[in-house]
Amino acid sequence: MSDTMHETMNDRTPVIELKHVDKHFGSLHVLKDINLSVQKGEVVVIIGPSGSGKSTLCRTINRLETIDSGEILIEGTKMPQEGKELARLRAQIGMVFQSFNLFAHKTIIDNVILGPMDVLKKSKKEAKEEAMQLLSRVGVDSQANKVPAQLSGGQQQRVAIARALAMHPKAILFDEPTSALDPEMIGEVLDVMTKLAREGMTMLVVTHEMNFARRVASRVIFMDGGSIVEENTPEEFFNHPKSQRAQDFLNSIQAH
């Protein structure tokens, strides 16, 4: 309940922690008693059939969706409900969306420096230098002065990742980052994400890319019908799924 949790924070305090989170959309119970924690440096991948509530779960963490009950903690601090406190905590958690959501009226570089300048109050020069480094890290530095509509979907999504990184976030949430991409562009985005994971970024990824989950995840969470059904290492989950629902799900995607 208190902000003094900071002082008791230690290495084992999760970056993201959800306790007994419940949420309804009208009569639909979309999140049922969700308990989940993500440790520093972990890559947690959430999979599950569509409508299972995985996207909603991801969006509750920076309060793009509200919750009905339960707690969401960022490094032990309870997620505030509004105001400057909420904005401050959001700035520490990056987010990458399915539909990229780059600012359509700004150039690529201006997309990346908006947060650092307006929120972190960095100078334009400093923000720009760092933004260029980030853009070259994700391989789109040559496009810096174009506007989003001139870029391919894969390039836009890599810019969105750079935009999130520019805030030096404690963790990044990926909400189905490759679902809106043409097949040939999925790889370039997953490569960037894999690189990030190897460098120790804390990540929570909602995805349908099973190969990515298998190779990169520290932990896989399987959701269905609004609850977490199974939670395991990728090897265990993909080779020996315990629940019937997870087995059905894995069979159904292998059928394709």
Added chain:
Amino acid sequence: MSDKRTSVKDALFEPPGPKTRRVIRIATVVSLAAIAALLWVVLRRFYETGQLDARYWSVFTRWTTWRFLGKGLLGTLEAAAVAGVVAFTAGFLLMVMRISGNRILGYISTALIEFTRGVPTLLFIYFFFLVVPKFGIKLPAFWKVCLPVSISACGVVAEVLRSGVNAVPKGQKEAAQSLGMLPHSVFLKVVFPQAFRFVIPALISELVIVVKDTTFAYVVNFPDLMQNAKVLISNYDALLSVYLVVALIYIAINWLINRASVAAAGRTNRYAVPAGKKQ
């Protein structure tokens, strides 16, 4: 999930926390009070100047008043309907000229469209009221309203129709041509019917402008709603109340037409509307 998309209007403000909820509650109370105060001031003004007195409003208890206004309304609707048909016909011709591919026809049409869109309806009305009779042409009052109003609208109609034609996918035309259809029947039977469906909402909205423009009928003494209101005012001592009621009638009619336009837009959306069709 992503299918639960709200409009930007509602997304701008995120779900409020307790503090924001309190602020919103206070703002709600304050704004309600302000609106109530505004209404109070207006009503008080009516009361103090005696405009709430029964004698100003008793006109409306008489059946004849409503029959007279109803007649005027009929005049308005008749003029608007005829002007609408004329504007549509002229607009269609201008549109065909413009897309005909003939350079000269194209220029003439563009010039006419720009001219009719850039000149106020009132100026056209004065043209028909003051200038035309000097050439010995005696038009009935009805046409002195309908013609200027439709001239004023036809340019917009032409452009609306053209945007509809541009929105019909090329493949439709090519498919019809490959069936061996002649150019004009390709246009009339395949392209235009689709184009027309796309622009029904925009055309209905233009009808609102036509209805509004017919209110200048009093300039040429055509008995429309506004003109009959003026007659009523000169017979009874009830200017404010009559003008107010007439304004409300106009607002109600145009509101209904706009609703029809929105409903039509909902219906036409069922046909895949190509991107980039809305101006």
Added chain:
Amino acid sequence: MGIKELLSQYGDQYIQALFTTWKLTAFSFAIAFVIGVAVTVMRISPVQPLRVFAEIYIQIFRNIPGASLLMLLVYALPYLDVLLSYFVCVLIAASLIPSAFCSEYLMAGINTIGTGQIEAARSLGLSFMQIIRRVVIPQALRSSVLPLTNLLVSTMLTTALASQVPMNPRDLTGLVAHINTHAVGGVTAFLISALLYCATAVVIGQVGNMIDRKVRILR
């Protein structure tokens, strides 16, 4: 009356009339824009009474005919002991009606932004006001250039209402009515005014297109 005679007798008045029309247009449009923004703010606010109030405002002034509104201002308001000059009456009528449309266009501009960008801005930690300033306003304004250009032209057309009240100096429409009731102006007198209106509309349209090409947002 030939064009030479007409111009020598009424040339000055035409110039005055043109400036009157321009002045009315510019003032009305400026007022309409300010009101339009204010009404739009009410419409997107989370305060329900303001939303309802703004919605009613829009419906009234979108749908009331200019003549009807002008009659109320000129002839009905004095019964409430509110006396306004003819110029002010025309100005109000020619501002209130476009203000409703202005708000409609701004709302359309806001709606093209999409919720995704607003969520993205929020997840970067931008405050509400920062989102409005940096994301919403720039995009809404840039995508309403063409509608607002058309609105400026239709505001000019609305100012022809000035011909319905005695005004000195007259506007372009009032002058034609005046010339034709006092002399034999004929088609020429009408055409001069019409061309001045048209030329203004074309120039506004061209400038609007130019600005739009510069600031248009690729999507």
